[in-house]
Amino acid sequence: MTTTDAKRPRPGAAILRTALRRNAGAVVRGTVLMGLYQAGETAFPIALGLIVEHTMRDRSLGSLGLSIGALAVIITTVSLSWRFGMRVLQKANTTEAHRWRVRVAACGLQPVARDVGLKSGEVLTIATEDADQTSDIVEVVPLLISSLVAVAVASVALGLADIRLGLLVIVGTVAILSVLSVMSRRIGSSTREQQARVARAGAKVADLITGLRPLHGFGGNHSAFLSYRKVSSLAKHQAFVVARVNGIYAGTAQALNAVLAAAVTLTAGWLAYAGLITIGELVMAVGLAQFIMEPLKMFSEMPRYVMMARASADRMALVLDAPPLTTPGRERPAPGGDLEIDGVRHGSLDGLTFRVRAGEFVAVAAYRPRAAAELASVLGAHVPPRAYGGEVRIGGRAIADLSVEALREHLLVNPYDGEIFAGSLRTNIDPSGTSSTVAEAVEASLLTDVVALHREGLDHGVRDRGANLSGGQRQRLSLARALAADSDVLVLHDPTTAVDAVTEQLIARNIAKLRKGRTTVVITSSPALLDAADRVLVLDDGVITAEDTHRHLLASDEDYCRAVAR
Structure with missing residues (x-):
């Protein structure tokens, strides 16, 4: 490694990996519980299809009672797994955000200042908003994996009914994620610019508050106001850009998910009409087509949150990995005070x-x-x-x-x-x-x-x-x-x-x-x-x-x- 490489700030990806590694236990527990939640959600339409199938064959009170009991177990599993899974993840998220806030603050309070090149207001924004968004990765990864579990279970269940239905879900999911991954990069770059502009506006406010009395003294209030207004307007404009990009992303994701759900429903209807699947399998397919929109929506939104967390982590790296302005020695002065x-x-x-x-x-x-x-x-x-x-x-x-x-x-x-x-x-x-x-x-x-x-x-x-x-x-x-x-x-x-x-x-x-x-x-x-x-x-x-x-x-x-x- 060259000297230049050694001094280069580590990318935000290293900070994200640190956050995940430090919360590995919570991430695993949260992933299991949220995966169980998504599996239970997926099992509900599958169970309905099986109930319809068996009810048409065996019309007895015992079968009905067994079906109701199975649905109750599924509903209870869904409820408890969501409750405890989100509790684990949000606790880990909040704790990790606290850790990063303390780390950034500690860098600012070290006896040897760092060569950050940022104003105090910008560092404050990094220690608050960016620390919070970086820590979201602890919650995002388990939700991403659990959504993948739901899509996988739905694909397997539909594939067992008819291989074409399973392949349709798999191919459609890959196509949706390919489109959205390209769009998420634009979100990352826009978000980084927005965070930088907001930080500059915060730094301007801190400077103005510090010099408020002198400004009053020589009547510079109006000029200071115009100066801040200009910086704030740039931040506002970039916020509009980010909102527009996010809106396009969310709209595209929703439309693609709806198209996939409609394709699964129509394909299942055609297969049932052709006698290739049973009525129970048709009910299951229609239910899964409606259900799958939710995990697909969550699955498609996660890359956006990953890019936002990465952008915030990159900004935190500017502070955490900045070299010290000087390297102190180890000696002590002779007594006397010359x-x-x-x-x-x-x-x-x-x-x-x-x-x-x-x-x-x-x-x-x-x-x-x-x-x-x-x-x-x-x-x-x-x-x-x-x-x-x-x-x-x-x-x-x-x-x-x-x-x-x-x-x-x-x-x-x-x-x-x-x-x-x-x-x-x-x-x-x-x-x-x-x-x-x-x-x-x-x-x-x-x-x-x-x-x-x-x-x-x-x-x-x-x-x-x-x-x-x-x-x-x-x-x-x-x-x-x-x-x-x-x-x-x-x-x-x-x-x-x-x-x-x-x-x-x-x-x-x-x-x-x-x-x-x-x-x-x-x-x-x-x-x-x-x-x-x-x-x-x-x-x-x-x-x-x-x-x-x-x-x-x-x-x-x-x-x-x-x-x-x-």
């Missing part, structure tokens, strides 16, 4: 070099927001080491050589737009429930007023994305979470942009006090934070152009004074 950036080239960063000694509080004043964001991304390992030049070292070790656990344990980069989760203040500050500095972090971030406002205190409920908190409260909550982690090296990116100047001044002093003796880097243009730092590094044109305390830079550097003075 942070070194050595010749980093990424985006606007042009050979950026500086060092933060263990226990030092350093502020980076980036004149351009883009450079600040790129520096935070590189330090946070959101950019794979192979995607930028130079090297970032922690405790003398390059981050490319560190294990994910060691990197996360020693370095925490808190973004300016840190996510707030549904739960409580406490679970947002200390998600793992293991921090011993929650109270100190709350006090340092001045989140104490939010805690004091509510009777529940830290157990006050927080809605998804912090919808019941103001912008400043969300930012302070995110800062409290970063401080409570108490990591060796903490990098904060614009942690106080949404708070007032007085609060910002207090927070800056609190951060310096709480993090004393711990390595801290703040990427900011806030005078309060810059003044609280041991020294300030000026980042301009992708490199460090000046280095001193905030007050000395204010007195000696006019560009710095214009950039940070408020």
